[in-house]
């Protein structure tokens with residue numbers, strides 16, 4: 001008889017009767033006192049479980065409870081059914097809670113698709129009967145039983161001679177029916193076999209329920225993550241999809257690092273939980289942006305739209321004032337020089353006004369030019385000095401307002417227009433950089449499981465640079481987790497190539513890779529990880545842009 005393989009070792013129990021076992025094993029105790037077990041076997045007549053069966057149960061129990069994966073549990077349940085009952089085949093039918101039907105969840109072989117199509121109404125077939133009554137059932141002449149559902153044999157090509165069916169329940173909730181089919185060696189199923197199968201049905205029910213609970217918690221958390229990302233991106237829609245893309249790139253890079261056999265990361269191997277940890281940290285890395293004021297997040301040019309309107313209105317007012325001054329002067333000339341050649345004087349004034357208007361238009365055009373954000377690719381050439389001088393010259397000009405003389409440009413406007421990179425002033429940049437600290441504060445409040453405990457610290461380090469020039473803590477190489485070093489590369493790449501940032505146009509992948517190569521040469525990002533990112537074309541993971549998280 002085949003043994004199930006176990007990944008755990010344990011000492012063999014000494015041979016004990018079945019009812020001694022229940023005193024020591026809570027799960028078995030639960031099985032033996034369940035309402036389905038008691039009617040079928042009385043304690044006084046119950047046979048003792050032999051050593052081999054006891055060991056099988058121990059193996060099966062350990063195996064079923066060692067996984068929270070639905071597919072694995074179901075597959076193992078069927079294998080266990082055939083072993084415990086010494087049967088040719090087993091099957092597990094699960095309850096579809098929406099339709100109330102039973103369906104075959106696990107089926108193998110070339111006819112598996114046809115078997116999976118089969119659905120039994122509640123009460124239909126022998127399994128349906130067990131579902132309806134809640135009682136285990138042995139049928140030793142399946143073909144002669146009017147309840148037998150022949151289509152299952154027709155679909156599978158299997159010939160059912162006899163079968164034993166037990167309900168699968170957990171916490172009183174019906175989950176499905178477990179079947180063992182065709183006792184080997186032409187034997188029949190006996191009542192004395194039933195207790196083992198009922199016990200197995202309960203174990204399977206508990207294992208499925210555990211997996212259900214785990215799945216529900218997992219879904220709940222995934223839903224929370226999605227909602228959080230949506231919250232970030234609804235405040236800053238221009239970066240829509242960024243978090244998810246960074247997560248895809250970073251996980252891809254981690255998977256490739258796992259395959260690397262040479263270089264400094266040859267011995268690094270991220271397991272499934274660690275990859276999940278990286279994914280959560282990456283998806284939530286910019287969550288702290290919820291703590292940054294929205295107008296700063298979405299600032300597209302050096303002046304805010306309201307500031308631009310104010311400057312435009314001011315320059316219009318200056319031109320109108322020049323016009324009014326000219327007209328007033330003409331009126332004075334007309335009144336004081338009535339008999340002289342006023343036309344020539346008027347022409348002079350018009351020419352002068354034309355020049356002044358042209359100068360003001362020039363200045364306004366220059367302000368508009370300065371208002372455009374400086375792209376990262378032009379970082380090497382910061383705002384040239386003559387440009388700053390010209391800006392100051394304009395700011396020093398004054399016009400006559402109703403309440404006195406005023407500068408053409410205010411101090412905050414000059415400060416914003418003098419920005420050397422991007423569209424943000426130093427103070428605004430400081431506020432944006434605060435998002436990392438906000439992310440850490442937020443993530444630290446989540447009671448992460450042991451396997452995910454590093455999510456906050458990984459996300460906290462995604463703007464650190466190996467040479468200490470990053471933020472918020474200015475960490476250097478060894479203090480920055482490798483997960484964060486990978487994320488930094490992916491974050492920069494996506495931010496540069498994203499077509500939807502308000503303060504810059506998209507940069508081509510090759511240009512972004514060139515920029516990252518420069519950062520690696522300067523010792524700011526991890527050059528070994530960047531080599532993998534580039535050579536293994538990790539960046540292609542998001543060439544087909546992922547859709548925004550719903």
Ligand SMILES: [Fe+2]
Pocket residue numbers: 285286435462463
């Ligand atoms: Fe960030």
Ligand SMILES: [Fe+2]
Pocket residue numbers: 242246285286491
């Ligand atoms: Fe980011």
